[in-house]
Amino acid sequence: MDLEAVRTFVAVAEAGQFQKAAADLSITQQAVSKRVAVLERELGVRLFARTPRGAELTIDGQAFLPHAREVLRAAERAVASVRTGRRPxxxxxxxxxxxxxxxxxxxxxxxxxxxxxxxxxxxxxxxxxxxxxxxxxxxxxxxxxxxxxxxxxxxxxxxxDEPLQLLTGPGHALAGARSVTVAELVGHRIWMPGIVPGSEWAAYYEDLVAEFGLTIEATGPNFGSDALLDTVADTPALATFMSEGTRLVWPAGHGLRRIPVTDPTLVYxxxxxxxxxxxxxxxxxxxxxxxxxxxxxxxxxxxxxxxxxxx
The missing domain is CATH 3.40.190.10 (Periplasmic binding protein-like II)
Structure with missing residues (x-):
């Protein structure tokens, strides 16, 4: 599809007149008419109806207009994607x-x-x-x-380096602590569904378990952070690790606790x-x-x- 023909069609649709579109595009009115005619032949429909007031979109022209605008936007994004210093x-x-x-x-x-x-x-x-x-x-x-x-x-x-925190529900044995040492976490079940085998964060937690003897469970499907927070809030035997910079909001009734981990501070x-x-x-x-x-x-x-x- 000829982008100049599409650009000309949009210009006529917005101007409402072939002559005004020609002035906006700095080309002749004959060139505008020729481009629109080429586009109409390619599409097999009439895009404009000539009236005493100028050029009005046909039903097909109205249907094509939003797509034509998107074609032009896509072309602009394509050019910007490879223009030095211009792409995001x-x-x-x-x-x-x-x-x-x-x-x-x-x-x-x-x-x-x-x-x-x-x-x-x-x-x-x-x-x-x-x-x-x-x-x-x-x-x-x-x-x-x-x-x-x-x-x-x-x-x-x-x-x-982002410190890890222990996230517990109100009934957990460590819920009242202002901070916990790594040694105090030994024997507690830390539930972290969604750890992808072979990923760099899986390797991180594998080394963490090997270094300090912690119990980290990745069992069960990962239904997202909301489901994780619900489960931790309702299960006194479970806790999870949460990075300090992770932004979370939970219902007031959950009573969740974010507890700093020390001696040493575990950082991701x-x-x-x-x-x-x-x-x-x-x-x-x-x-x-x-x-x-x-x-x-x-x-x-x-x-x-x-x-x-x-x-």
Whole structure:
């Protein structure tokens, strides 16, 4: 489909006259008529009816108009996607309620002039492939699980260590504690449905269990955070881990508790990944912003697996 013909059709529809559309497009009225005629032949319908008042859309023209506008918008997005410095910075944040989402919201507030597109990809292999193909510009990850190093063309920098908290219902044995040590968690059932085998967060919790002898259960289907909160609130024997930056709202009757974990503080490490050879122009601004605003990693008294340390 000829985009110039579609653009001309929309111009005539909005102007209501072929002559006015010609002036708006800086072309002759004859050129406008020719383009509309070509489009009508291609579609096999009449798009306008000539009247003393000008050009009025036929029923077919009315049906085609919203789609024509969308075709033009899609074309503009396609051009912007490859125009240097014009397309949005595309960043994978894994989940909308997590710390990475908060980091990107803060970045957007600090730099509203930078066009930003946020996506959510589940696994690190998909994220790395998307970075290498140019589908996205960066991704927040825990770097790579053991035995699966990042490709040589992927750069990473650790930007945030996010403390874990224990989330319990009001009837849990630890519900009244202001903080709990890791040793005090031994023997308690920590329920975390939705851990994907082979993912970097699965590797994180596997190392956590091996290091401290905790009991983490990933049994049962994952019905989302609301179902998780309902179950924890109603089951005194269950607790779950929740990252400090995870934003959650629950009914007042749940009486849930978010309890800091200490000695050591368990932190989930977030790193920013990007392609070494063709970074987006705004990526340097994002990295500088994260370096200036995100809490420093590797603080004394914290724990994270060795394999997530910077390369």
């Amino acid at each position: 910075l595309r960043v994978d944040i894994i989940a909308s309620r997590g710390a990475a989402s908060g980091l990107m919201r803060d970045f957007h507030r600090a730099y509203p002039e930078i066009d930003l597109a946020v996506v959510m990809l589940l696994d690190i292999e998909r994220a790395v492939a998307a970075i290498r193909s140019g589908e996205i510009d960066a991704s927040f990850r825990a770097v790579a699980a053991p035995g699966r190093p990042l490709p040589e063309d992927i750069e990473s920098v650790r930007v945030l 490490p977030h790193s920013l990944l990007w392609h070494r050879d063709h970074p987006h122009p705004a990526l340097a601004t994002l990295r500088a912003h994260l370096a200036a605003t995100a809490p420093r990693h590797g603080a004394a008294g914290t724990w994270a697996p060795d394999w997530v340390l910077p390369r």
